[in-house]
Amino acid sequence: MTLELKATPEEVMRAVETLEQFARVNGVPEKIVFGLMLALEECGSNIVNHGLQRDARQKFQVTIERTHDGFVIELHDRGPAFDPTTAPERKPPTEDDAPGGWGIQLVRGHIDEMHYRRVDGENILRLVKHVNGPGKRQSLS
Amino acid sequence: MPLEIKIQKDADPKKSGVVTIILIGSLDTATAPELDRQMMQCLAGRVSDLVFDLAGLKFVSSAGLRLFTVARKQMVARGGKASLINMQPQVEEALAIIQSLPGFNLFRDLAALDRYLAERQGSHFKPPESGENN
Numbered sequence: 701m702t703l704e705l706k707a708t709p710e711e712v713m714r715a716v717e718t719l720e721q722f723a724r725v726n727g728v729p730e731k732i733v734f735g736l737m738l739a740l741e742e743c744g745s746n747i748v749n750h751g752l753q754r755d756a757r758q759k760f761q762v763t764i765e766r767t768h769d770g771f772v773i774e775l776h777d778r779g780p781a782f783d784p785t786t787a788p789e790r791k792p793p794t795e796d797d798a799p800g801g802w803g804i805q806l807v808r809g810h811i812d813e814m815h816y817r818r819v820d821g822e823n824i825l826r827l828v829k830h831v832n833g834p835g836k837r838q839s840l841s
Numbered sequence: 842m843p844l845e846i847k848i849q850k851d852a853d854p855k856k857s858g859v860v861t862i863i864l865i866g867s868l869d870t871a872t873a874p875e876l877d878r879q880m881m882q883c884l885a886g887r888v889s890d891l892v893f894d895l896a897g898l899k900f901v902s903s904a905g906l907r908l909f910t911v912a913r914k915q916m917v918a919r920g921g922k923a924s925l926i927n928m929q930p931q932v933e934e935a936l937a938i939i940q941s942l943p944g945f946n947l948f949r950d951l952a953a954l955d956r957y958l959a960e961r962q963g964s965h966f967k968p969p970e971s972g973e974n975n
Contacts, residue, residue: 709871713842716869734900734931741902745870802903802938809938 702763705744707752712744715762719773726766732831735810736771739827742803743775743784751779751823770812770830777823783816784825842867842900846879858889858921859958865897868905876908884912889921890958894951896927901935913945922946922961926954 703718705711716737723733744762752758760777787804807814813828845865851857860883868876884891891912895901913923924946928936936947948954 709869713867713869713871717842731931731934737900738902738935741869745902745904748870802906806903806935806938809935 701765702761704759704761706756707748707754707758707760708756709745709748709754712741712748715744716741719762719764722764722766723771728771728831732829736773736829739807739811739829740773740775742807743773743825743827746782746784746803747775747777747779747823751777751782770828773827773829775823775825775827778821779823781818782823783818785814785816842869842872844868844872844876845897846876848879848883858887859892860886860888860890861892861894863894863897867900868898868908869900869902870904873904873908876905877911880908880912884915888916888919890961891916891921891923892954893923893925894927895925895929895932898929898932901932906935909945924948924954924957926951 701718701722703715705715719740720733720737723736728736740762744760747760748754752760758778760775760779763772763774763776765772765774784804784807807827810829811827812830813826815826815828817824843866845863847863847865849861849863851859851861862876862880862883864876866872893909893912909923909925916923926948927950928947946954946957948957
């Protein structure tokens with residue numbers, strides 16, 4: 701299932717809600733649903749806020765797929781090249797730290813695999829979460 | 842995924858300066874700006890203890906965690922304290938992943954918070970009898 705979204709925070713949350721519904725229909729445990737939602741929210745927000753500068757005329761795509769052993773979420777955007785997999789691990793926050801910058805850390809805490817590639821001017825970020833138990837390849841119609 | 846924000850200023854003169862912000866729903870990239878706006882309005886007044894009650898918060902992202910930190914820094918600047926109570930397990934786990942937010946007081950429930958406030962405010966505030974705030 702593929703969603704085409706405008707580069708706004710509200711559209712990010714539309715994708716997150718769609719993912720939530722899809723995950724629940726597929727019987728995914730609550731804790732994993734939260735993690736999937738959080739990962740998509742963080743990555744989608746990065747695209748909207750940094751890559752596409754909250755320009756509602758710009759668009760990005762999210763695909764959501766249930767595989768035999770989990771979920772795959774892919775985000776596609778045509779913003780400047782940015783590889784979140786190379787973002788350094790953030791040290792524990794201190795009193796003097798500027799607030800924020802925890803998005804990628806939260807994604808890493810909830811997702812099993814994160815892959816990035818740049819193809820023909822497009823950022824493609826692939827998030828993989830393995831879910832225990834049976835599951836077959838299907839997508840939301 | 843909406844966010845309902847309720848701001849409660851304690852009418853009890855013995856607990857003056859304690860402001861509780863109750864969050865219900867989702868604190869995310871779309872809803873964080875409204876909390877930011879209301880929180881700043883709140884902090885423009887007299888606040889000695891700022892409490893975020895997260896019992897009804899089902900989802901939080903880094904946008905929300907950032908606001909908690911901003912609020913805490915503002916409270917520290919005025920010699921006050923910030924606390925989080927009644928966190929859902931998923932929210933607690935998100936805090937654990939970023940190795941918590943420095944300087945926040947985390948309380949499992951209102952009773953624990955009341956005991957803490959009583960200590961801070963000395964004889965001017967006494968918590969309710971045990972069992973009233975579970």
